Amino acid sequence: MAENETRKPILKLENINKRFGGVVTAKDIKFDLFPGEIKGLIGPNGAGKTTLMNIISGIYTADSGTIIFDGMDITNVPDYRRARMGIGRTFQSPRFLQRSSIRDNLLIGADLGNRIGFLEGFFGKKSTNFEQELKDMMDLLHFGFNWDDEISSLPFGQRKLLEIVRSLLSHPKVILVDEPAAGLNPKEINYLMDILRMAARKMNIGVLLIEHSMDMIMDICDSIYVISFGVPIGEGTPEQIANNHAVIEAYLGKEDE
Numbered sequence: 001m002a003e004n005e006t007r008k009p010i011l012k013l014e015n016i017n018k019r020f021g022g023v024v025t026a027k028d029i030k031f032d033l034f035p036g037e038i039k040g041l042i043g044p045n046g047a048g049k050t051t052l053m054n055i056i057s058g059i060y061t062a063d064s065g066t067i068i069f070d071g072m073d074i075t076n077v078p079d080y081r082r083a084r085m086g087i088g089r090t091f092q093s094p095r096f097l098q099r100s101s102i103r104d105n106l107l108i109g110a111d112l113g114n115r116i117g118f119l120e121g122f123f124g125k126k127s128t129n130f131e132q133e134l135k136d137m138m139d140l141l142h143f144g145f146n147w148d149d150e151i152s153s154l155p156f157g158q159r160k161l162l163e164i165v166r167s168l169l170s171h172p173k174v175i176l177v178d179e180p181a182a183g184l185n186p187k188e189i190n191y192l193m194d195i196l197r198m199a200a201r202k203m204n205i206g207v208l209l210i211e212h213s214m215d216m217i218m219d220i221c222d223s224i225y226v227i228s229f230g231v232p233i234g235e236g237t238p239e240q241i242a243n244n245h246a247v248i249e250a251y252l253g254k255e256d257e
């Protein structure tokens with residue numbers, strides 16, 4: 001986005017390398033993610049997309065390279081601290097406390113930054129922005145349910161969407177979203193795109209999005225980064241990527257998505 005040029009990236013990857021034995025999963029990966037930007041991270045199965053998210057969130061350590069978050073070198077910062085600093089994430093399969101209520105599961109996310117006011121607001125003791133934020137998100141998701149129900153009573157698609165809501169409630173500066181559309185029906189995919197747009201445009205969060213659905217990637221992303229066998233093979237706007245021969249050959253030309 002043009003207006004980003006004068007702004008500082010919220011996340012900066014510098015020459016990230018990672019291999020598992022003989023398998024190269026990241027080779028000199030470098031990109032900037034700006035506040036309010038939705039960047040697609042795409043590539044064939046096994047390209048190293050999830051591994052890169054694990055490196056950014058601190059689950060894996062890169063063999064070499066530097067990760068700058070909000071102007072700080074976080075390369076050696078442990079994962080739980082990165083989460084508290086404002087790197088939120090969701091997983092290919094949603095992760096919740098299955099036996100706990102929807103309310104308790106969301107509170108875990110909201111309280112990540114130790115924002116105790118959120119907790120009180122949720123239980124109606126005190127009015128905070130939290131309630132309004134949550135209401136705005138729920139309106140986008142068209143959800144109606146009983147907060148006291150067990151999270152496991154919800155259909156898979158709704159749980160996946162709630163996982164994103166949970167990560168947003170902690171006010172992250174960056175969210176890493178791994179295949180959010182997988183298993184969602186077309187309506188839920190539209191709601192998903194609305195909430196990701198809200199995260200970027202209204203909350204000014206930098207969104208890194210892994211997704212196999214090219215329709216969604218082309219529709220929602222401001223920029224796209226493409227890797228194949230850990231190697232970056234293209235970077236640009238959706239239009240540039242759609243016309244990039246290396247990308248078409250390695251990825252878009254393939255039969256499966």
Ligand SMILES: Nc1ncnc2c1ncn2[C@@H]1O[C@H](COP(=O)(O)OP(=O)(O)OP(=O)(O)O)[C@@H](O)[C@H]1O
Pocket residue numbers: 020023025043044045046047048049050051052
């Ligand atoms: N902990 C690990 N130990 C060994 N190899 C691993 C490990 N994690 C990932 N790999 C390997 O790294 C490569 C990249 O895997 P990764 O899960 O990052 O791919 P991906 O791009 O997310 O694929 P998909 O689209 O299927 O989710 C694969 O060859 C995978 O087998």
Ligand SMILES: [Mg+2]
Pocket residue numbers: 049050051092
């Ligand atoms: Mg993956």
